[in-house]
Amino acid sequence: MKSFAVLRYVLLATAAATAATAQADDPGGLWNAKWNMTLEQVRTAVVGAAPVNPPVRSFWTVGRLKAPTTINGYPFDLLYEFNPQIDRFCAATLTPGAGIARPDLFYSIKQALLERYGKPIDEDTTEQSSAIGTPYFEKVVLWTLPATTIRLTWLEMGGVGGSYVSVRYSARGADLPM
DSSP: OHHHHHHHHHHHHHHHHHHHHHHHHOOSEETTEETTOOHHHHHHHSTTOEEEEEEEEOSSOEEEEEEEEEETTEEEEEEEEEETTTTEEEEEEEEEOTTOOHHHHHHHHHHHHHHHHOSOSEEEEEEEEOTTOOEEEEEEEEEEOSSEEEEEEEEEOHHHHOEEEEEEEEETTSSOOO
16 A cells, blocks of 8 residues: 555656646747736847837737847847737747748757757648649648747748748737637
8 A cells, every 4th residue: 555655656746747847848938028928028028129110910919029039040030929909928920031041941940949849749731832833832830838839830932922931939828820
């Protein structure tokens, strides 16, 4: 009976430690900016964040602050997005600077995310041609963490739209698109 209690304690302690590690790896925002911060709190937390005038509006968010950053040596623009209903930080989108080979960038960022967060929950590639024969390619890798969803996207639109890579962090449960 005593060994069962000890085994149960060891299993519970292991589960708690695993859960704590998983929680610690969740960014809960992006670097110093945490989900649900106000505009002023994010501005204080992020050195170099500048107001976006006019704010960048999408269907679900309002981009209010922008900051330059680098990831694995690649330059990015980082847009801090706020829920327009409650004006709280809920998403961030990283877009790379011009002149970077998109395949190299995509796989470099993917490797960094794999090392940080482990295996993604979903990875999908779509290839199509439009009615006018323009090739379309999209690769999406998705990580779902306790408080954060991370979506890495690589989009090729042939000669029409060019190439696009982005990394989007969003708060889970914020009723926003990934």
